[in-house]
Amino acid sequence: MTILSLATLDRVPPAVARPAYDPRSVGTGIVHLGIGAFHRAHQAIYTDDALAQKGGAWGICGVSLRSPDVRDRMTPQDGLYTAVEKSPAGMQRRIIGSVREVLFLSTERKMVDARLADRATKIVTLTVTEKGYCHDPATGRLNIDHPDIVHDLVQLHEPASVVGLLVSALEARRHDGAGPLTIICCDNLPHNGRVLRGLVATFTQARDGALAAWIEKNTSFPSTMVDRIVPATTAADISDNDAALGMHDAAPVVFEPFKQWVIEDAFVTPRPGWEVSGAEFVADVVPFEAMKLRLLNASHSAFAYLGFLAGHEYIYQVAAQPDFVAFMRRFMNEEVTPTLQIPAGIDVGAYRDALVRRFANPALPHRTQQIAMDGSQKLPQRLLATARDNLAAGRPMPLLALAIAGWMRYVAGRDEAGRAIKVDDPLAAQFAAIADAHRDDPPGLARALFGVRAIFGDDLVRDPRFSEPVTGWLAALHAEGAARTVASAVASAAVNSVSRNH
Ligand code: CS2
DSSP: OOBOSTTTGGGSOTTSBOOSSOGGGOOEEEEEEOOSHHHHHTHHHHHHHHHHHHOOSOEEEEEESSOSHHHHHHGGGTTOEEEEEEETTEEEEEEEOOEEEEEETTTOHHHHHHHHHOTTOOEEEEOOOGGGGOBOTTTOOBOTTSHHHHHHHHOOSSOOSHHHHHHHHHHHHHHHTOOOEEEEEOSSOTTHHHHHHHHHHHHHHTTOHHHHHHHHHHEEOOOEEEEOOOOOOOHHHHHHHHHHHTSBOSOOEEEOSOOEEEEESOOSSOOOOGGGGTOEEESOOHHHHHHIIIIIIHHHHHIIIIIHHTTOSBHHHHTTSHHHHHHHHHIIIIIIGGGOOOOTTOOHHHHHHHHHHHHHOTTSOOBHHHHHTTHHHHHIIIIIHHHHHHHHHTOOOHHHHHHHHHHHHHHTTBOTTSOBOOOOSTTHHHHHHHHHHTTTOHHHHHHHHHTOHHHHTTTGGGOHHHHHHHHHHHHHHHHHOHHHHHHHHHSHHHHHHHHHHO
16 A cells, blocks of 8 residues: 555545645654644644744654654655544544654654754754653652652753653753754643753753853743643554554544643744734743643543443443533632633633533544553642642632542452453552552542642641541542442532531
8 A cells, every 4th residue: 555655645535634834845853752633633633733823944854752553654645644623523534744854762863863953953942751751740840769860860861751751951062062952841830841840950050051041041941831631542543544544543632622732932032924824922831831730631630530430441431421521610610710810802701611512522533541551650740739728718629639539449440340450650660569558448549648748748638638638538539439439429419518617
């Protein structure tokens, strides 16, 4: 079968849009670390639009950090791939040309280093997932005991961590006079630019004070809020797309119509005209990030744990259960929205309604287990920051507590039929040991999990207004199962009685 590539691009059927520029002529100005589906469905599309309408040497060199898979799929295709937008209203395909090169770090380290140190490279973007930063999720500080950081602090020649890779690139740029760099974290972390800048600064200070001063002057780390639901591409997505294309594309991405990118306007370099694709440049991203993390991502995690336990493989199935929808609405309205500063011009009611609709999109099966992954890295910004604000305001949060209990029930590693759950988390071994010690003992399980300071810090668990409802719901989940517990939680009597107790 013919393979999608620059040489075959003109044979793509007319219904599939093609880049409105010649990808061959685009120079590389961006290095992206972590070229998974999300990047290709989000920043690469903004860049594709910017190239089409504003031009510039803004091709992307995508770097795969952990596996050669994306490189192996995309290199034979000259970096081209299909972007498939799916909604109940239908499907739209277009070929994206902004990714001009894909490298695999382990085997193409020299080329990655050269790209990062190249004068033509002005921007580095990152989607390396929450755990990719080697930080302590509870505090946002560099985890200097992380094996990759320990390695890189001693031996920066072949860095193992993303922070080490950035610092070694900045060292080379300083040495070569390659000029400033704007570094844009696109992961779902609060204050993501500030956090990354802090990690880089801590790491650099431990090595070289002069470099730290250069970095301070020659880099910026704009914070960003990124949003688009992008489930992992499946084999069926690939074969459906091949049929539509009449040729083989090994690397399509599927996603919802909605997209949003809010970027702190703090660039030390030129940038692509991302605004043509809808990117918003603002002075302060924090209220946007908080709104997205605490409404969308928090509800996603709650649906992932409780929905999985209730037997649902996909988010849209959870979002088709009236009790879960009621859960999501009450959680967002009563327990999250009061903690937010709503950015000017945003209608938060419409935003929440849109989230309920987005989750329900049946055209886009998004596995609950995909979202359940790496909870230790996600809970702090999605649920626990809200919990702290609610405690400070004296506001009850029964549904948030139930979501945490759902996470505990999930990481204990057995579903409601007693089958093993594959818990995918950097702390999975610790969770398994805790679960073994507290089988059939929900209060003991809750106590032991609360003791994981990298997640909970040590303030929350000292407050019975937090720990007691979580423990109570965990017992209910064991006794009644998730579907019935969610149903009784959203029945107002249950909500009120929990609130009254605290
Ligand atoms: C999801 C996010 O996997 C997850 O944890 O909550 O990837 C979510 O789909 C995106 O943040 C939406 O923008």
